[in-house]
Amino acid sequence: MNSDHAVLSEKAASSLLLDITRAGDGLRLVAVGDRGHILISDNNGYDWRQVSVPSRQMLTAVSFPSATTGFAVGHDAVILKSTDGGDSWVKVYDDLDAEVPLLDIMMMDEQTGFAVGAYGYIVRTEDGGETWDDWFDMIENEDEFHYNAITQIGDGTLLLAGEAGLLYRSLDGGETWEFLESPYEGSFFGIIPSSDPGSAIVFGLRGNAFQTVDAGESWVEVDTGTDQTLFGAVHIDGNGQVIVGSSGTLFEMSDPEPQIHTRSDRATLLSASKAPDNSLVVVGETGVHRMPVGKPAVATLSEQ
Structure with missing residues (x-):
């Protein structure tokens, strides 16, 4: 490049x-x-x-x-x-x-x-x-x-x-x-x-x-x-989903119980995808960020 x-x-x-x-x-x-x-x-x-x-x-x-x-x-x-x-x-x-x-x-x-x-x-x-x-x-x-x-x-x-x-x-x-x-x-x-085949979550x-x-x-x-x-969501390993939203919110709906996380910069998140290495990649008002599922502390692209 x-x-x-x-x-x-x-x-x-x-x-x-x-x-x-x-x-x-x-x-x-x-x-x-x-x-x-x-x-x-x-x-x-x-x-x-x-x-x-x-x-x-x-x-x-x-x-x-x-x-x-x-x-x-x-x-x-x-x-x-x-x-x-x-x-x-x-x-x-x-x-x-x-x-x-x-x-x-x-x-x-x-x-x-x-x-x-x-x-x-x-x-x-x-x-x-x-x-x-x-x-x-x-x-x-x-x-x-x-x-x-x-x-x-x-x-x-x-x-x-x-x-x-x-x-x-x-x-x-x-x-x-x-x-x-x-x-x-x-x-x-x-x-x-x-x-399940007939199931979905709307948010x-x-x-x-x-x-x-x-x-x-x-x-x-x-x-x-x-x-x-809440604006966007992605499947994670198992039967769980992560739903992302305003103020850096990440709602992890997974076993054994749901968890809620907030990014330290509180920037609005609009969508998420799971990378091939199982990390979560989120996008929003401050661009793209990688984060491991279940951990609210996230490094930005420039820091990685």
Whole structure:
């Protein structure tokens, strides 16, 4: 890595980053964020390099259904695609007239998936991102509340969560959607599948989190031990999850009992991923950080 590129990557790695993921089951970590930054690490999050991107729009979410194929979404409804593990990207969709941000993307495989965002914006692809169909009228959302998160759980059910406690599910791969009775009227910002096929945890404002074990038929409150807003989550070894949020909050839901940690800098955390060496890599308002699960003391990128 030349010196100029190293300086650029270090600056980008300490800027606002909104999402991070593993590239399929591979070794690579990919993070996205402000100004269209996309960063890649191939050594467990110790070092990062910035790749060229055909957009300067803020990127909010990234999804890699395989080690080579990935999608990133952001403001102005932009959707980017990579077919080489994130080394290069092309723009496959945008909607400047809509003036809405896409807030999440979920790819069920390399061909089929959904991107969702503000004001009830939702599009679907069935051809690997070559075309995107408007799915707005397929979901009952008269108030055009924001869609913040979408995922597929173990039994194949799709779950969609958003503003004002909105919850929906699809049992047919997204062809049709049904409104679910919500346990909470505040906004949800994330969903993560649990270990059982029909289970998932949805989370959001003021530390509120709820778990379903029957694909959304019913929800039980999860005691997170915090009133900080929760934004992102990742699976850890065993059947546990770590959910991250504002003020440096990390809620570890694992046996034998849940734990709550707070980063010393109290910087907001927006997403997390597990590195191949089982360390936790988190991103947020101060960039990217590595930390071992279960230990709140964390070294920043520049300190490692």
